[in-house]
Amino acid sequence: xxxxxxxxxxxxxxxxxxxxxxxxxxxxxxxxxxxxxxxxxxxxxxxxxxxxxxxxxxxxxxxxxxxxxxxxxxxxxxxxxxxxxxxxxxxxxxxxxxxxxxxxxxxxxxxxxxxxxxxxxxxxxxxxxxxxxxxxxxxxxxxxxxxxxxxxxxxxxxxxxxxxxxxxxxxxxxxxxxxxxxxxxxxxxxxxxxxxxxxxxxxxxxxxxxxxxxxxxxxxxxxxxxxxxxxxxxxxxxxxxxxxxxxxxxxxxxxxxxxxxxxxxxxxxxxxxxxxxxxxxxxxxxxxxxxxxxxxxxxxxxxxxxxxxxxxxxxxxxxxxxxxxxxxxxxxxxx
Amino acid sequence: xxxxxxxxxxxxxxxxxxxxxxxxxxxxxxxxxxxxxxxxxxxxxxxxxxxxxxxxxxxxxxxxxxxxxxxxxxxxxxxxxxxxxxxxxxxxxxxxxxxxxxxxxxxxxxxxxxxxxxxxxxxxxxxxxxxxxxxxxxxxxxxxxxxxxxxxxxxxxxxxxxxxxxxxxxxxxxxxxxxxxxxxxxxxxxxxxxxxxxxxxxxxxxxxxxxxxxxxxxxxxxxxxxxxxxxxxxxxxxxxxxxxxxxxxxxxxxxxxxxxxxxxxxxxxxxxxxxxxxxxxxxxxxxxxxxxxxxxxxxxxxxxxxxxxxxxxxxxxxxxxxxxxxxxxxxxxxxxxxxxxxxxxxxxxxxxxxxxxxxxxxxxxxxxxxxxxxxxxxxxxxxxxxxxxxxxxxxxxxxxxxxxxxxxxxxxxxxxxxxxxxxxxxxxxxxxxxxxx
Numbered sequence: 001x002x003x004x005x006x007x008x009x010x011x012x013x014x015x016x017x018x019x020x021x022x023x024x025x026x027x028x029x030x031x032x033x034x035x036x037x038x039x040x041x042x043x044x045x046x047x048x049x050x051x052x053x054x055x056x057x058x059x060x061x062x063x064x065x066x067x068x069x070x071x072x073x074x075x076x077x078x079x080x081x082x083x084x085x086x087x088x089x090x091x092x093x094x095x096x097x098x099x100x101x102x103x104x105x106x107x108x109x110x111x112x113x114x115x116x117x118x119x120x121x122x123x124x125x126x127x128x129x130x131x132x133x134x135x136x137x138x139x140x141x142x143x144x145x146x147x148x149x150x151x152x153x154x155x156x157x158x159x160x161x162x163x164x165x166x167x168x169x170x171x172x173x174x175x176x177x178x179x180x181x182x183x184x185x186x187x188x189x190x191x192x193x194x195x196x197x198x199x200x201x202x203x204x205x206x207x208x209x210x211x212x213x214x215x216x217x218x219x220x221x222x223x224x225x226x227x228x229x230x231x232x233x234x235x236x237x238x239x240x241x242x243x244x245x246x247x248x249x250x251x252x253x254x255x256x257x258x259x260x261x262x263x264x265x266x267x268x269x270x271x272x273x274x275x276x277x278x279x280x281x282x283x284x285x286x287x288x289x290x291x292x293x294x295x296x297x298x299x300x301x302x303x304x305x306x307x308x309x310x311x312x313x314x315x316x317x318x319x320x321x322x323x324x325x326x327x328x329x330x331x332x333x334x335x
Numbered sequence: 336x337x338x339x340x341x342x343x344x345x346x347x348x349x350x351x352x353x354x355x356x357x358x359x360x361x362x363x364x365x366x367x368x369x370x371x372x373x374x375x376x377x378x379x380x381x382x383x384x385x386x387x388x389x390x391x392x393x394x395x396x397x398x399x400x401x402x403x404x405x406x407x408x409x410x411x412x413x414x415x416x417x418x419x420x421x422x423x424x425x426x427x428x429x430x431x432x433x434x435x436x437x438x439x440x441x442x443x444x445x446x447x448x449x450x451x452x453x454x455x456x457x458x459x460x461x462x463x464x465x466x467x468x469x470x471x472x473x474x475x476x477x478x479x480x481x482x483x484x485x486x487x488x489x490x491x492x493x494x495x496x497x498x499x500x501x502x503x504x505x506x507x508x509x510x511x512x513x514x515x516x517x518x519x520x521x522x523x524x525x526x527x528x529x530x531x532x533x534x535x536x537x538x539x540x541x542x543x544x545x546x547x548x549x550x551x552x553x554x555x556x557x558x559x560x561x562x563x564x565x566x567x568x569x570x571x572x573x574x575x576x577x578x579x580x581x582x583x584x585x586x587x588x589x590x591x592x593x594x595x596x597x598x599x600x601x602x603x604x605x606x607x608x609x610x611x612x613x614x615x616x617x618x619x620x621x622x623x624x625x626x627x628x629x630x631x632x633x634x635x636x637x638x639x640x641x642x643x644x645x646x647x648x649x650x651x652x653x654x655x656x657x658x659x660x661x662x663x664x665x666x667x668x669x670x671x672x673x674x675x676x677x678x679x680x681x682x683x684x685x686x687x688x689x690x691x692x693x694x695x696x697x698x699x700x701x702x703x704x705x706x707x708x709x710x711x712x713x714x715x716x717x718x719x720x721x722x723x724x725x726x727x728x729x730x731x732x733x734x735x736x737x738x739x740x741x742x743x744x745x746x747x748x749x750x751x752x753x754x755x756x757x758x759x760x761x762x763x764x765x766x767x768x769x770x771x772x
Contacts, residue, residue: 054398057401057441061438065434068419069427069431070424076416076423083413086413087741090405090409094403097401098749100398101397101398106756107391107759108762151733300500303502307502308428308431311432319438323438326446329454
């Protein structure tokens with residue numbers, strides 16, 4: 001049952017990245033859109049994410065609940081040493097979630113308040129995945145130091161380092177890339193398709209650039225990222241698959257395809273997560289001095305894991321069909 | 336401000352705001368579904384307008400409740416990592432089920448809000464019902480987690496070790512039912528009176544009177560019925576607290592001394608130094624009767640509880656008095672409503688009658704906050720009653736006062752924004768909702 005729970009944790013994180021991440025990306029795209037086109041971008045992205053908006057962000061809640069019920073030691077260590085980036089991420093989540101709803105449910109749509117909502121929305125769309133990425137980078141960066149005595153070492157340098165920040169920007173770029181690719185399929189007019197395609201190209205280039213930065217930072221900070229990724233057949237295969245699918249994606253995009261490219265973009269992100277996650281699995285937090293926290297060792301007692309596993313399986317029997325029908329009703333039907 | 340006090344203040348602040356957002360977020364969908372049902376059944380367009388107007392409120396409160404709930408799921412770890420490390424596996428079960436219920440609610444809300452003219456009308460109605468049901472279920476599950484902190488079960492605590500963990504037993508601990516019942520009713524009372532109060536104000540000002548009258552009626556019926564039932568649930572809760580948490584119970588009553596025919600104290604200013612109450616009304620034997628159902632048996636007072644295990648007496652006592660006082664007031668307001676509805680229909684449009692319900696608007700939520708204070712402050716110094724002290728659970732990180740200031744700023748801004756949005760919704764009723772007369 002432990003493995004069932006771990007699989008659910010992986011899928012919750014993956015789906016949050018693919019769905020919630022694309023929502024963040026929609027805000028990031030809006031941030032980097034010229035003022036003339038902002039309202040068109042906003043309209044397209046609103047049509048794309050309006051009905052499924054709240055559901056996309058539930059995956060984070062599911063992931064956190066799995067962590068604190070099933071892996072309380074991992075959760076509490078993360079919350080202790082990464083208090084600050086998590087806090088900033090939360091501020092982003094609260095600002096973003098409310099600004100998105102408020103701009104839509106404000107009964108009077110005047111210029112001034114709408115502009116305010118938009119500003120809050122786009123900037124928090126940038127900050128939230130940045131700090132989500134920083135948190136993710138920090139847990140494998142070996143910078144968390146449980147024996148630290150001073151505030152800076154324990155609570156600041158644990159995440160404020162080149163590697164974690166590079167992972168943060170890489171995450172932002174990936175979200176933007178995902179959103180641009182998704183939005184191409186939502187656009188109704190040819191000019192919008194062109195615009196989103198251009199955005200996808202830029203985001204892709206930025207993602208590759210940030211990816212390079214991550215490797216560079218890894219070398220400088222002695223995180224054995226290259227070794228993790230290329231040192232074993234599975235990770236190597238996923239990296240090659242991701243690269244090949246990218247070539248295919250650009251080919252299809254040039255041909256005017258809008259649906260398969262979404263699957264390919266999601267596939268690439270999935271491959272990246274598997275590649276990073278697999279090599280040091282079951283370890284999930286790598287701390288200074290070689291202290292690691294492992295999903296297979298640092299879990300809750302097995303009675304809890306069993307109950308949690310059943311809860312998740314029965315819950316997903318309700319959630320997944322309902323969610324599928326929601327996507328079908330508002331996406332497939334209207335396309 | 337030291338880190339421990341800052342952490343407690345931040346948690347109290349976060350829960351204090353979240354409890355309002357989530358009460359409204361779980362009860363308003365129920366009102367909305369009733370009005371929607373009436374629209375489908377009667378075809379009277381006013382019910383459709385009410386449903387659509389309320390659904391905007393639901394969307395605003397759901398979004399706010401969802402983000403503040405997400406914040407809380409992190410704050411538990413950010414502020415109380417040592418508590419979560421041990422308690423997570425024991426009391427986490429309702430949280431994981433709540434995650435499921437919350438997810439279902441989000442999906443159903445997506446269907447409901449965007450489903451006008453797109454879905455089969457009964458399926459559309461059903462999605463609104465699902466929003467309400469899963470919202471109420473989420474609330475019950477979260478409260479069940481809280482009740483475990485008051486009444487820990489499902490593990491053996493041996494030499495600092497938590498052994499033989501049984502999450503199902505922990506979920507169905509001795510206090511879960513009484514707390515869940517009390518909180519659910521409280522949510523209906525508070526939201527019912529708040530929504531009704533706002534509509535009463537609009538009737539009073541002669542704006543869209545028919546629209547607001549129908550809306551008022553749905554809200555006040557729920558609020559009144561819940562207010563009339565609430566004392567029964569309060570009695571169950573208070574008896575439970577007396578047996579399981581004598582410290583909390585004694586602080587609620589400011590009962591310093593264990594004496595036969597224990598008196599019930601109404602009002603009063605507790606003097607913790609001289610261990611007596613000033614200016615209160617004492618009704619001899621009534622506390623004994625309420626706890627043990629006879630007038631003689633002594634009820635355990637604070638003298639039986641070691642000083643270091645006692646909660647703050649004045650805060651717990653005042654909060655309890657405020658909660659009960661408001662509860663009684665709303666109970667009478669509710670009875671008066673039914674009296675008017677069945678025998679004195681002309682009262683319904685009288686100014687004094689409307690004013691009464693306008694005054695009631697914030698009272699239910701004041702009572703909710705007071706009740707929440709009773710249960711949380713009354714449990715101190717424990718985070719897990721009798722097992723772990725709150726001070727042992729706090730994060731080692733310094734500077735929590737600054738995050739407390741930040742959260743204070745965020746929650747106040749958010750509340751101002753929500754009030755601003757609601758005010759605009761109400762202002763736009765004639766243009767947006769009640770236009771097709």
